[in-house]
Amino acid sequence: MSPLERSLENELSEEGNARWLQTCHESGDINGLLEAALLLNLLYHQERIKAQWAIREAAENLHISLQDRYR
8 A cells, every 4th residue: 555645735735824824823814714714624625525535436446346356
């Protein structure tokens, strides 16, 4: 099984988001923090949907592969 690896793009995106949140917090920008929270909530749920889809696809492909192997 391949390990999970973070790309440089992913690390930079995470750092950018952290800075955005920190800046909003430091400046007392409640609307900015709400915007960030709503965006992160949306992204979180999109990732859950993609993960569930990938798991279903992998399971179906494994099932088909095993059926073909034992025919």
